[in-house]
Amino acid sequence: MKVSRHAKIVELINQYNIETQEELAEQLNKAGFQVTQATVSRDIRDLRLTKVAGENGKQKYVILQVPEKDMKEKYMRILKDGYVSMEMAQNILVVKTVSGMAMAVAASIDSMQWYEVVGCIAGDDTIMCAVRSTEETKIVMEKIRKIVL
Incomplete structure (x- = not known):
């Protein structure tokens, strides 16, 4: 909350x-x-x-602008706290979150500035991330796993 x-x-x-x-x-x-x-x-x-x-x-x-390192750690914590699961649909990555956390988790993913991620759209508990290719979707999934596990 x-x-x-x-x-x-x-x-x-x-x-x-x-x-x-x-x-x-x-x-x-x-x-x-x-x-x-x-x-x-x-x-x-x-x-x-x-x-x-x-x-x-x-x-x-x-x-108040905070050093980028502090923000990256905060965003990683938000991603870890809000993440529930993810599933690949070709070049779309669907991320499930704790109810009400999708926007914050999407902002966290966007803040990582991963080349592979074109952008994210968030609802209440679901995020759709457009990824450049099917192969790169697997790369993004691995990056997320490293943060949340």
Whole structure:
């Protein structure tokens, strides 16, 4: 739940100019996440959000850039925590995840910037990854296995 909530927070702050914790909590509640101000405060700290001057001098939350190594480890952890199974359908890799984690796991796979993966589409618990070829799908499956096992 926390990982999917974090993914939603990132989506919301990229989509809207959110100025306060209260606004963020309101947007999360509208999106189906029942959160308190304390939860939002912890999430802001966990995600290393910071405020910057936006349009008209108003403040808005943005993600504080963290070193790429730290992010890669975080994405690998998300992939490992959310992964359930995978199956190959020629050059399409279908990845099953814990319910509600597909978007976060897809973002993790995309963040690996594997040449073989053209892109991922995520639902609630299923991801479809377009891979360049059938042979390269096997390579991607092996890369994922090394992370999740």
